[in-house]
Amino acid sequence: MTVDAQTAPAQAGAGAVDLDSAAQVRAHISMAFDAAFTAATFDGQMAREDLFGLTMSGIGGCIRAAAYALAGAEPSDPELAYAYQGYPQALLGTWQHAGLLPWLAQVLGGDAEGVAIEQRVQLRVHPDVITGALDLWWARQRLLLDLKTVGEHKLSTVYRQRWPFHPHRLQVAGYALAKHQAGTTPRWIVWAYLDRASGDKIPVVEEFTPTLAGIVLERIGEVQWWRDHDPDQAPREERGPGLSLACDGCAWLRRCWGDDAVPGSAGPQTAVYGATDEAVDYAYNEYKRLGKVASDAEKEREFWRVVFERRPEWTPAGRWQHYTGRTREEDDPWAALKVLRALGFAVPQRTKKGSLYVVPATRHRPKK
Structure with missing residues (x-):
């Protein structure tokens, strides 16, 4: 790793530092971590995909951003793209890719099985060429694997839906279509979701089909249409x-x-x-409508939970099964409050923002 003059200002404590208290040590080490993430970001920028052109990873993202990228639009905030690549979670994912993929390739048979990692591909959709780098290609099995490092919440979502996130599906299917164009048609696509913290994993598998290829081409066609007409009018997603x-x-x-x-x-x-009465009225209506949708959905969820909750845990029924998380002890703030008051202690207070209500315009403002 190299840290050039451009990154040097971000370094924490390049010279002698006096650390005379635990607080100073904590602050300095925290700054050092921030500087290390920043330095690692700049060090790896040149090896990354074009941050301002449309690559395979951008196909499934916001369609307006994709249209800007495909049009070669001048970025108004280029520094944000570099900062985004330097988010700790993004860098941790990059490092986990670098550490895990070579071993995964070896375990799957390496060269004898035609396993390659970080393979560059090109997807041609006239008149454009969209580039990308797939994580792993297993030639003997015609299997394309993409490692997705995520947090616990996203992994739980994948566990529930047993399907890749839509942007991920488009991205990796784009790799598969590019392989097909190059003369080798994949049979299997694997999205290997990995929890960055725990190492828990969920492989999601889909067969590569003409239908899936068509979904990718349709998406790119939509991006091209907005690029050719007016990227500034493309939908914000x-x-x-x-x-x-x-x-x-x-x-x-x-x-x-x-x-x-x-x-x-x-x-x-x-x-x-817009802040016109018409625009704000529409916003009010949407807020109320979505609140009712959420309330109705929660009632429906409760009904269906009652239907299956008496079934033994971990007993599959079709594609699904259920389980209850680990029972644990937690603090009881109300009991603690009673104890404090019984002992005569002043209870610490904090300001709580009032709830937001959307009511008919004819209702009078309540007294506070």
């Missing part, structure tokens, strides 16, 4: 800064959401969609 990590790391953040857009800060959503 993310919720904007402060609500979407993808927007917070987008190289076209301000071009898409306005000059006042700041990563991590919600607000441009109002400026973009």
